[in-house]
Amino acid sequence: xxxxxxxxxTGAPVDLAAIDPRSTPGLPPGAGHGSHRKTWAxxxxxxxxAGLGRQQEMLFxxxxxxxxxxxxxxxxxxxxxxxxxxRPGRVLVVLxxxxxxxxxxxxxxxxxxxxxxxxxxxxxxxxxxxxxxxDFLWRIRRALPPPGFVGVFNRSHYEDVLVARVDRLVPETTxxxxxxxxxxxxRELVDAGVALVKVMLHISPxxxxxxxxERLTDPTKHWKYDPSDLEARARWADYQAAYAEALxxxxxxxxxxxxIPADRKWYRDWALAHLLSETFAALHLGYPAADFDVExxxxxxxxxxxxxxxxxxxxxxx
Amino acid sequence: xxxxxxxxxTGAPVDLAAIDPRSTPGLPPGAGHGSHRKTWAxxxxxxxxAGLGRQQEMLFxxxxxxxxxxxxxxxxxxxxxxxxxxRPGRVLVVLxxxxxxxxxxxxxxxxxxxxxxxxxxxxxxxxxxxxxxxDFLWRIRRALPPPGFVGVFNRSHYEDVLVARVDRLVPETTxxxxxxxxxxxxRELVDAGVALVKVMLHISPxxxxxxxxERLTDPTKHWKYDPSDLEARARWADYQAAYAEALxxxxxxxxxxxxIPADRKWYRDWALAHLLSETFAALHLGYPAADFDVExxxxxxxxxxxxxxxxxxxxxxx
Numbered sequence: 001x002x003x004x005x006x007x008x009x010t011g012a013p014v015d016l017a018a019i020d021p022r023s024t025p026g027l028p029p030g031a032g033h034g035s036h037r038k039t040w041a042x043x044x045x046x047x048x049x050a051g052l053g054r055q056q057e058m059l060f061x062x063x064x065x066x067x068x069x070x071x072x073x074x075x076x077x078x079x080x081x082x083x084x085x086x087r088p089g090r091v092l093v094v095l096x097x098x099x100x101x102x103x104x105x106x107x108x109x110x111x112x113x114x115x116x117x118x119x120x121x122x123x124x125x126x127x128x129x130x131x132x133x134x135d136f137l138w139r140i141r142r143a144l145p146p147p148g149f150v151g152v153f154n155r156s157h158y159e160d161v162l163v164a165r166v167d168r169l170v171p172e173t174t175x176x177x178x179x180x181x182x183x184x185x186x187r188e189l190v191d192a193g194v195a196l197v198k199v200m201l202h203i204s205p206x207x208x209x210x211x212x213x214e215r216l217t218d219p220t221k222h223w224k225y226d227p228s229d230l231e232a233r234a235r236w237a238d239y240q241a242a243y244a245e246a247l248x249x250x251x252x253x254x255x256x257x258x259x260i261p262a263d264r265k266w267y268r269d270w271a272l273a274h275l276l277s278e279t280f281a282a283l284h285l286g287y288p289a290a291d292f293d294v295e296x297x298x299x300x301x302x303x304x305x306x307x308x309x310x311x312x313x314x315x316x317x318x
Numbered sequence: 319x320x321x322x323x324x325x326x327x328t329g330a331p332v333d334l335a336a337i338d339p340r341s342t343p344g345l346p347p348g349a350g351h352g353s354h355r356k357t358w359a360x361x362x363x364x365x366x367x368a369g370l371g372r373q374q375e376m377l378f379x380x381x382x383x384x385x386x387x388x389x390x391x392x393x394x395x396x397x398x399x400x401x402x403x404x405r406p407g408r409v410l411v412v413l414x415x416x417x418x419x420x421x422x423x424x425x426x427x428x429x430x431x432x433x434x435x436x437x438x439x440x441x442x443x444x445x446x447x448x449x450x451x452x453d454f455l456w457r458i459r460r461a462l463p464p465p466g467f468v469g470v471f472n473r474s475h476y477e478d479v480l481v482a483r484v485d486r487l488v489p490e491t492t493x494x495x496x497x498x499x500x501x502x503x504x505r506e507l508v509d510a511g512v513a514l515v516k517v518m519l520h521i522s523p524x525x526x527x528x529x530x531x532e533r534l535t536d537p538t539k540h541w542k543y544d545p546s547d548l549e550a551r552a553r554w555a556d557y558q559a560a561y562a563e564a565l566x567x568x569x570x571x572x573x574x575x576x577x578i579p580a581d582r583k584w585y586r587d588w589a590l591a592h593l594l595s596e597t598f599a600a601l602h603l604g605y606p607a608a609d610f611d612v613e614x615x616x617x618x619x620x621x622x623x624x625x626x627x628x629x630x631x632x633x634x635x636x
Contacts, residue, residue, distance in 0.1 A: 061541035108433045115426045116434050117472065123435070154435065209619065216616050222608040223379035230618050290540040298534050300548050301527065 001026050001274040005258040009251045013244035014259070021204040021263040026271065041266040048273040049113025055280035056150050058287055059089060060118045063148025065288040089193045089283055092144070092151040093276065096158050097201035098239060099229045100211035102262050103154050106201065109269045110276065111152055120145035123154040136160040136178065137185055144194075157182060161246045166238045179249040186255040196255045197279050199272060200243060201262035205236050319344050319592040323576040327569045331562035332577070339522040339581040344589065359584040366591040367431025373598035374468055376605055377407060378436045381466025383606040407511045407601055410462070410469040411594065414476050415519035416557060417547045418529035420580050421472050424519065427587045428594065429470055438463035441472040454478040454496065455503055462512075475500060479564045484556045497567040504573040514573045515597050517590060518561060519580035523554050 004025045007014045024037070031040045093111075095103045111119055122143040131139045137157055145151030161182070165175045189196060203211075212233070215225040232239065251257035258275060262268040322343045325332045342355070349358040411429075413421045429437055440461040449457045455475055463469030479500070483493045507514060521529075530551070533543040550557065569575035576593060580586040 065541050104433075104435060107435050111434045112430070114434075115422075116429045116432075116437050116439055116470075117422060117425050117441070119434050119437075119439075121434055121437075152434075212619055213616070216612055216619065219608075220605045222612070223383050223606055225608070225610070225615070227610050227615060227618075230615070230622060234622060287538045288541055290537075290543070292543070292545050294534055294540070297543070297545060297548070298531070300545075301530055301534065304548060304552060 001271065002256075002258070002278050005260055005271065005275065006256045007247055007251050007259055009253060009256060010248065012248050013241070014247040014251070014257075016202065016240055016244050016247075016259070019202055019259055019261060021202050021207060021261045023261045024264065024267045025261065026274070027267065038264075038266040041270040045109060045113070045266075045269050045273050048270075048277050049110065052110075052273065052276055052280065053114050055277075055283075055285055056114045056118050058285035059091065059150065059280075059283070060115075060148045062089070062285060062288050063146075065291055067147070068291075089195060089285075090145045090147050090149055090151065091195045091197065091276075091279060091283075092153065092189070094153045094156045094158070094196065094198040095201065096156060096162070096199070096243075097262065098203060098208060098236075099232055100208045100215075101201040101203050102265060102268050103201060105265060106269055106272050107152055107154060110272045111150070113273070114150060118149055120149040120151040121154065122151070124156060124159060136164075137181065140185075144189075147193075157185070158246055158250075161250075162239065162242045163232075165242045166232075166235055179246070182250050183252060183255075186250070186252070190254045195279050195283060197275060198251075198255060198257045199275065200247065200257065200259045201268060202259050203262045205233070207263040208233060319589065320574075320576070320596050323578060323589065323593065324574045325565050325569050325577055327571060327574060328566065330566050331559070332565040332569070332575070334520065334558055334562050334565075334577070337520055337577055337579060339520050339525060339579045341579045342582065342585045343579070344592070345585065356582075356584040359588040363427060363431070363584075363587050363591050366588075366595050367428065370428075370591065370594055370598065371432050373595075373601075373603055374432045374436050376603035377409065377468065377598075377601070378433075378466040380407070380603060380606050381464075383609055385465070386609075407513060407603075408463045408465050408467055408469065409513045409515065409594075409597060409601075410471065410507070412471045412474045412476070412514065412516040413519065414474060414480070414517070414561075415580065416521060416526060416554075417550055418526045418533075419519040419521050420583060420586050421519060423583060424587055424590050425470055425472060428590045429468070431591070432468060436467055438467040438469040439472065440469070442474060442477060454482075455499065458503075462507075465511075475503070476564055476568075479568075480557065480560045481550075483560045484550075484553055497564070500568050501570060501573075504568070504570070508572045513597050513601060515593060516569075516573060516575045517593065518565060518575065518577045519586060520577050521580045523551070525581040526551060 027037065027041075031037045095106065097103050107121065111121065124139070124143075127136075127139065140153075140157045143151075143153070160170075161175050161178050164170050165172075186196060212225070212229060215221040247257040247259070260268055260271045260275075345355065345359075349355045413424065415421050425439065429439065442457070442461075445454075445457065458471075458475045461469075461471070479493050479496050482488050483490075504514060530543070530547060533539040565575040565577070578586055578589045578593075
């Protein structure tokens with residue numbers, strides 16, 4: 001699946017128009033035809049999802065044992081964006097798409113199959129005042145997953161070469177310089193043991209139109225709609241050109257870009273689950289060996305008998 | 319369920335010995351008997367979980383619309399522990415238990431039923447050096463869920479009156495003063511619109527012994543075991559006394575403590591799902607009304623036709 005969805009790392013803009021958003025690359029003949037494929041794919045996502053959960057647990061377990069018994073719980077608040085090359089692995093999924101591209105839905109279905117305790121999901125909107133006072137990668141670094149976690153970026157640093165370019169938020173020299181800055185940053189992540197999975201969910205303008213109409217006609221979806229969505233839609237080709245160049249400039253050998261045709265939600269979820277599964281497989285994870293003497297601990301547990309009956313010493317000391 | 323599991327807010331230590339960890343308060347007769355109850359409860363957790371997912375979406379949607387269109391995505395990194403009394407609701411589940419009490423399992427099954435995009439889960443271990451240089455509530459404030467999110471604290475500020483007391487990490491005057499500090503802090507949270515759900519998962523020493531033995535005999539669970547677990551187990555009564563006083567001193571009218579008998583995992587998950595469901599119901603959530611003219615937007619969408627065909631202006635300007 002990785003080979004089928006990966007875009008060439010040539011530096012030249014990716015030809016997105018050549019990728020049909022309704023296509024289903026890699027879908028096996030066994031999936032059947034017509035509406036059967038959807039049922040098949042949904043079932044497969046459940047199956048693959050169970051495997052993702054096991055892989056995620058191994059990743060978490062490995063990081064916990066590597067950190068040692070005295071280490072604090074891997075609380076995200078303690079992450080602070082520090083990276084150490086000798087620390088165990090982590091996974092980071094970077095999700096980008098046009099409005100209505102299905103990022104939220106994909107997270108819900110694919111990340112939702114994993115244990116929420118080991119997920120580190122961050123959404124990036126327009127930068128706050130404090131974020132604007134820093135380099136564009138400042139808020140990204142602060143949001144990196146700690147070792148052992150599966151991170152998901154719902155939008156990312158790529159917005160700084162997408163909306164920043166199309167809406168002319170910064171001069172062209174500024175956003176052009178960011179391609180190299182992004183490549184250097186991602187090189188650093190890869191060297192620190194982060195398995196990067198960069199995914200563009202690729203939809204057609206027609207599909208976006210249908211999904212926007214649905215958000216406008218279903219009152220339980222009004223909250224997902226923003227009038228500015230139509231301004232962005234009007235600049236569809238500008239955005240596609242910005243994506244094409246970003247994917248071409250920042251798709252590297254160790255941090256490739258994948259484009260998932262996303263007009264069909266069931267294919268989108270199946271393909272993303274598959275990509276993640278392949279990413280985990282390449283990490284060759286397993287449950288870590290005990291860093292204590294198992295037999296000795298079993299004896300201690302048995303000999304310990306029942307715990308102390310009362311809090312006598314504590315009461316006496318008051 | 320809230321009334322059944324809530325402990326009395328008298329200020330006096332809670333009589334934990336009077337609560338049977340194998341009991342199943344509130345389980346309806348329709349659940350059946352023996353192993354049928356487990357099957358029934360697992361099914362109910364799925365059903366309740368689907369409802370929790372809808373409630374969570376309404377909470378998220380309400381916060382998004384209240385923040386206005388120009389607001390940044392509710393990225394947890396931007397939360398910073400600020401609270402505003404006029405901001406919309408959020409939910410915070412505080413989970414405490416002895417080792418093997420089932421916190422992780424409960425999070426996986428109950429929080430796992432919700433959309434991971436709207437969850438804000440934080441685990442607290444022994445404080446880091448930086449955390450020790452601050453007040454004990456410093457790291458807690460930084461980990462609060464942003465508006466619209468469902469937060470889960472896997473351990474919490476209560477560790478500072480539990481392990482800190484039993485292991486004598488601080489003088490008695492220090493941990494004793496914390497009861498009032500915690501009550502003032504939680505008062506502030508409640509006033510700021512945080513729905514607090516404080517839950518102790520209550521297991522028996524025998525059940526803990528079985529679960530520890532399982533962690534020692536199943537190599538895929540070795541990573542969950544720590545030799546220091548047996549030292550804590552040896553001080554069972556001290557911990558129970560510390561819990562009894564913490565729950566008695568910090569169970570207030572607006573921020574009550576609930577004790578869930580947790581020797582039976584299926585009951586534990588069912589009861590927690592039920593508690594959360596009742597918490598959501600009390601918030602009277604709904605999908606927010608559109609803050610834009612729906613008909614006008616539908617016209618704009620229709621009249622917009624197909625998006626611009628090319629990026630001419632951008633190309634010419636280079």
